[in-house]
Amino acid sequence: MSVGVVIVGAGAAGVHTAVALRERGYTGSVTLVGGEPHRPYDRPPLSKAVLRGQGRPGDAVFDIDFEDLGIGLAPGRTARAVVPGERRLVTSRGDLAYETLVIATGADPVRLPGAPAHVLRTLDDAERLRAVLDARGELVIIGAGWIGAELTTAAREAGCRVTVVEAAGAPLGGALPAEVAAPMAAWYAEAGAELRTGTRVAEVETDGVRLADGTRLRADAVVVGVGARPATDWLAGSGIALGARGEVAADAHLRASVPDVYAVGDCASFPSARYGQRLLVHHWDNAMLGARAVAAHIAQGPGTPVYDPVPYFWSEQFGRVVQYAGHAAPGDTVVWRGAAGGRDGRGPGTGGAGRGDGWSVCWTRGDRLTAVLAVDRPRDLAHGRRLITSGAAVEPRRVADPDVPLKAALREHAASTAGT
Ligand SMILES: Cc1cc2nc3c(=O)[nH]c(=O)nc-3n(C[C@H](O)[C@H](O)[C@H](O)COP(=O)(O)OP(=O)(O)OC[C@H]3O[C@@H](n4cnc5c(N)ncnc54)[C@H](O)[C@@H]3O)c2cc1C
Structure with a gap:
């Protein structure tokens, strides 16, 4: 028997929800139910340090003192069903009562027909x-x-x-x-x-x-490695509304369609006013920011801001850091900054990117930046992300110039520097 907040799924979204609840002053009981037998760990290091044999085997494990925070851990316990009318979670080790339930069950890798093959999720x-x-x-x-x-x-x-x-x-x-x-x-x-x-x-x-x-x-x-699907099969028959991709269709506060149930991370989509569509984002940043939004809403109630982030993702591959922020739509204009195969700003040449040759690509719609992809250009990513978040008008000609810092592509900035 448990009361307070029960969180199902001990990945990034579940763990950050639990910790953020305490940071926001929530004093009720917090229980983190995780299907895996391990202490909670983070996934990005799996395909990086862990696979490359760097660091220590335990480095992916969250460095969080759950006991000290009064967060109850229940590893190796799988949620099988939820009965919202009774505020009851059915698990592999008996039922749990909840006041508030947070669904953070992430996603399962897509498998292909035929013989068993390796996947990389856990x-x-x-x-x-x-x-x-x-x-x-x-x-x-x-x-x-x-x-x-x-x-x-x-x-x-x-x-x-x-x-x-x-x-x-x-x-x-x-x-x-x-x-x-x-x-x-x-x-x-x-x-x-x-x-x-x-x-x-x-x-x-x-x-x-x-x-x-x-x-x-x-x-x-x-x-x-062909993608992942929201891990929501266990919600069948619960009455919780799912979206087109099998994800929990949450609202702008990440609430599910039944009372006192939230959904966050890879298993949930939310309506984005910023992008005028429902987003299902499989990025670490979304798990972390969404968790904070859920915790704020649980601990502080109505009045907390709606959840509508600028999506952000990074990857480390082939000796490069690749980062992407925003959400480009098919009609957006692609603007190269420092082309991958020649610095003419008009797209990749024939040469391909040389190691250490940073480049980035922006997407614009009218005079707004909608997305930025940066390869070894972290400053472009940081500036671009800020411009996207603020929705400020940019000067497309300056966006295309790799020698102009992206933050100086701001329309007012361009006007003021032109006048000096
Ligand atoms: C190998 C790898 C590398 C990645 N690298 C990056 C990166 O570099 N940058 C980036 O932005 N993102 C990266 N991601 C994506 C990022 O890790 C995910 O977006 C993030 O982990 C999502 O967090 P989550 O808590 O929603 O889901 P998860 O991390 O998947 O956690 C969900 C947890 O719920 C558990 N669970 C599922 N069903 C049940 C159930 N019924 N009962 C109990 N527990 C259950 C699962 O076992 C799992 O532990 C990577 C992902 C992987 C797999």
């Missing part, structure tokens, strides 16, 4: 993959998305032969337009990996994969 997945990398065999990675890129980086560093099979025409097909992601294809070749774009996998086999055209690629191990 600490256990990462440890299994680390052993595969240590064996220095031949790897087929399905998907050249963010996870595929970081995995390729680690596998090549470990000395594996790597073939990456990607259905889209360029890496990061789901996240970036092909013209923007095209220079990134060269990073795979530079690292000594073979990238096959426009190639679809029909089936995973015990010793490799069979492609849609019948070709077989042999491998010692196959890793599937």
